[in-house]
Amino acid sequence: MGFVLAPLVRFGVFIQRRRDLGDSPRCHARVTTAMTASRKLDVSPDTDTLSRRVADMVVEHSDDAIRARGAFNVAVSGGSLPSMLAKYLVQPDVADKVQWDKWNLFFADERCVPLDDDESNYKLVKSALLDRISIPDAQVFPIDPALSPEACAAEYQARMLKAETTGSGFVAPSGSGVVFDLVLLGMGPDGHTASLFPGHKLLEEHTKLVAHIEDSPKPPPSRITLTFPVLNAARCVAFLAAGSGKQEMMVRIHQQKDSTLPAQCVQPENGTLIWYMDSAAAEKLPANVA
Numbered sequence: 381m382g383f384v385l386a387p388l389v390r391f392g393v394f395i396q397r398r399r400d401l402g403d404s405p406r407c408h409a410r411v412t413t414a415m416t417a418s419r420k421l422d423v424s425p426d427t428d429t430l431s432r433r434v435a436d437m438v439v440e441h442s443d444d445a446i447r448a449r450g451a452f453n454v455a456v457s458g459g460s461l462p463s464m465l466a467k468y469l470v471q472p473d474v475a476d477k478v479q480w481d482k483w484n485l486f487f488a489d490e491r492c493v494p495l496d497d498d499e500s501n502y503k504l505v506k507s508a509l510l511d512r513i514s515i516p517d518a519q520v521f522p523i524d525p526a527l528s529p530e531a532c533a534a535e536y537q538a539r540m541l542k543a544e545t546t547g548s549g550f551v552a553p554s555g556s557g558v559v560f561d562l563v564l565l566g567m568g569p570d571g572h573t574a575s576l577f578p579g580h581k582l583l584e585e586h587t588k589l590v591a592h593i594e595d596s597p598k599p600p601p602s603r604i605t606l607t608f609p610v611l612n613a614a615r616c617v618a619f620l621a622a623g624s625g626k627q628e629m630m631v632r633i634h635q636q637k638d639s640t641l642p643a644q645c646v647q648p649e650n651g652t653l654i655w656y657m658d659s660a661a662a663e664k665l666p667a668n669v670a
């Protein structure tokens with residue numbers, strides 16, 4: 381009897397699980413928690429060390445890309461990331477070694493506000509980084525905030541696809557995708573990354589490279605964001621996460637297979653994934669993970 385009932389009980393548990401998760405949109409990446417050669421966790425004792433390690437990594441990726449393909453195509457996020465990213469990168473002993481004139485800098489996501497608004501990711505990146513280094517203006521790609529969110533996303537995608545990064549392999553041979561050398565992402569305490577939020581229908585976006593959102597649960601509501609097809613095509617994606625506010629989500633991201641969590645859905649298909657965190661963010665990760 382038990383033999384007959386067992387599969388039914390298991391099926392019931394499965395149905396219950398589905399109900400618990402709801403029919404929440406989820407990404408289609410093959411989410412994995414396994415540590416592979418292409419996925420690394422890099423835990424620093426403090427944010428200062430984290431910034432130094434990130435600066436070293438960025439310089440290395442910039443040098444490699446310029447040597448191999450003549451340009452460095454990078455996408456950056458807002459939030460807490462720009463200040464952590466810039467802290468050592470702008471120091472003369474580091475900055476003087478970087479070929480900034482070979483950089484093309486895009487935004488992983490942006491809020492649909494004027495570029496001088498305090499909510500603007502561009503404003504954050506400009507004051508932390510761009511004002512202190514020398515990337516030519518034409519190679520920095522802010523959004524056009526005068527457009528509606530939908531038009532803004534479409535225009536940003538079109539501009540990315542015809543960006544003058546000739547010969548750098550940025551635009552995929554098919555002409556329908558882009559391959560970033562490096563994407564720098566943050567993660568919110570809810571597991572969102574860029575402007576891809578848990579349970580949002582954008583998790584299922586397969587076609588657009590840049591999408592708009594007008595109901596962001598985190599203000600401001602209107603934003604544009606790179607989508608998973610772009611993030612997962614990158615040669616390298618690096619997350620920066622610091623502070624105890626990220627502890628719980630860090631455990632979920634690195635221990636569960638949950639395709640409703642945007643940050644876990646970032647799994648570059650042919651690239652590497654590195655999670656830079658400070659010890660506060662990593663504190664609850666079990667020793668076999670951290």
Ligand SMILES: O=C1O[C@H](COP(=O)(O)O)[C@@H](O)[C@H](O)[C@H]1O
Nearest residue numbers: 457458459460461566567568574
């Ligand atoms: O709203 C956003 O939040 C995320 C995470 O921000 P953080 O302050 O928790 O690091 C950020 O990566 C994204 O660019 C931004 O628009």
